[in-house]
Amino acid sequence: MNTELLLACWGMMTLMVLVPGPDWAYIIDAGLRDRTIVPSLSGILVGYLVAVAAVAVGVGAAVAALPWVLIGLTCAAAAYLSYLGVRVLRQPPELAAGAGAAGVDHAGGASTGPWLRFAQGTGVSGLNPKGLLVLVVLLPQFTDAAGAWPISVQLAVLGLIFVGSCALVYSVVGMGAKAVLRVRPSATRIISRVSGAAMIVLAVILVAEQVSHFVSG
Numbered sequence: 001m002n003t004e005l006l007l008a009c010w011g012m013m014t015l016m017v018l019v020p021g022p023d024w025a026y027i028i029d030a031g032l033r034d035r036t037i038v039p040s041l042s043g044i045l046v047g048y049l050v051a052v053a054a055v056a057v058g059v060g061a062a063v064a065a066l067p068w069v070l071i072g073l074t075c076a077a078a079a080y081l082s083y084l085g086v087r088v089l090r091q092p093p094e095l096a097a098g099a100g101a102a103g104v105d106h107a108g109g110a111s112t113g114p115w116l117r118f119a120q121g122t123g124v125s126g127l128n129p130k131g132l133l134v135l136v137v138l139l140p141q142f143t144d145a146a147g148a149w150p151i152s153v154q155l156a157v158l159g160l161i162f163v164g165s166c167a168l169v170y171s172v173v174g175m176g177a178k179a180v181l182r183v184r185p186s187a188t189r190i191i192s193r194v195s196g197a198a199m200i201v202l203a204v205i206l207v208a209e210q211v212s213h214f215v216s217g
Contacts, residue, residue, distance in 0.1 A: 014168075023044055040117045044122070078204070081203040
């Protein structure tokens with residue numbers, strides 16, 4: 001593939017990932033709540049890998065062309081984000097008594113298992129209809145019909161660039177949340193509440209957008 005095309009795609013994908021969304025809110029909560037963000041981050045990346053695979057084999061375009069599928073996917077994503085947001089608001093991470101700046105009370109002492117965190121992360125990205133639509137709309141613009149690689153292979157490579165950008169940005173965001181926890185423990189509750197509220201607001205926005213499209217259509 002053309003090197004300039006790959007660099008342009010990487011720049012565009014990175015800018016897209018830098019826009020805060022459900023992934024940001026979830027990885028911030030993971031950074032504040034868990035000892036490591038690896039399970040949550042891995043789940044987010046796997047969810048997007050599934051979306052990239054769907055786009056590469058043509059499933060993404062088919063889903064985007066079926067309004068009722070997108071409506072169902074959006075409602076599922078909104079419900080899931082609302083659940084996670086309410087959970088964060090009801091059980092914000094707090095410093096454990098006597099644990100110091102490096103310790104976190106995992107929702108009152110009940111630590112969320114890594115596999116559950118992985119599954120939640122997969123749900124956050126895998127159920128994100130905007131992620132699928134962006135991949136469907138944006139990736140084909142960087143493909144080369146005259147290139148030596150088949151279009152499906154080009155889409156897969158470009159999708160992996162997107163997943164790599166996600167890994168880089170969300171690692172920084174999650175570790176940044178941990179740094180805040182160590183430097184300013186009192187700020188963890190505020191940040192956690194903001195991330196939880198952001199999930200709920202994003203869920204409402206997702207549903208509102210679908211309703212507005214339905215009404216205008």
